[in-house]
Amino acid sequence: MKDIIKIGGKLAIICATAAIALGLVNAITEPVIEEVKKRRLEEALARVVKEGQVEEIRTVERDQIEGYYPVTDSEAEIIGYVVKLIGLGYGGDMHLLANYAPDGTLKDVVLMENKETPGLGKKAENPQYMEMFIKAGGGREIPTRKDMLSREDADSVTGATITFMGIANALKAGSDFIMELERE
Template structure:
């Protein structure tokens, strides 16, 4: 009986020390992690709307209305040139893919053309749905018109379709649903 208590006490002490060490590591690194996420967010915005020199958050009631009406859109940014003129919008959406939520950043210029798409955090299957982060997939969206919803084709895509990732049609449809929600939000902002 003494051996069981001794072993249990030793395991408890080891677990407590490990938990404390993890908590301290988290405390020390949380600001750096938040800074890295912010930098990645800024880079993604610049990549999808290169014409913008700065971005302004859409907030308050306007954002609340967009988020409520155009789920899975969760964030909206106005892209501004050096003179403060709007050159387009960037939308962050979190549609569902095969492995759960996929972060999709979509840029739409003021002419209504998709200027770019990037994929952020996701839990898609490595080697399949995770290929959404490959330029060969997300670059298909650049330059597409927003006049009609974008479709997903397993083969022979038209000018309004993207080619699905082989073996990951659900992931491809998830990303595309985020892009289409962003397009709808764009037209709502512009009064169409």
């Protein structure tokens, strides 16, 4: 019995020391990590929103949609919505930030955090990749299958079809969500 207390006590000392050390490190790094996250989001927002003022985020409990930011012009009139989307890619979740017009037409989109394969799915981080989706939604349907793309675009997504479908489905969900939101 005495033995067990001694062994357990020693293990507890090791654990406690480790916990204190980690607490100290966390206290130093936490504000820096928060800063990085904030900066990345701001950069992405600046990339998709060319005009207008981005309002506070509204969170949404919905599949693939984390929340949205209404975008307003100088008269506080809503001119669009930036939607935070989660698409399912080859390497897990892909975080997207998409700017839609009120009728659900996609204005611009960036792929943020993702774990796609470098050289294949990671290509979706290039702004040129997203051109096949821009101005779709609303009137023209967002291409969610490869046979809905032009030959050139279909060639460029070949080899990373899962990435393409993940992004396309998320963008479509976002577009549908905005159209629903506007109808209400």
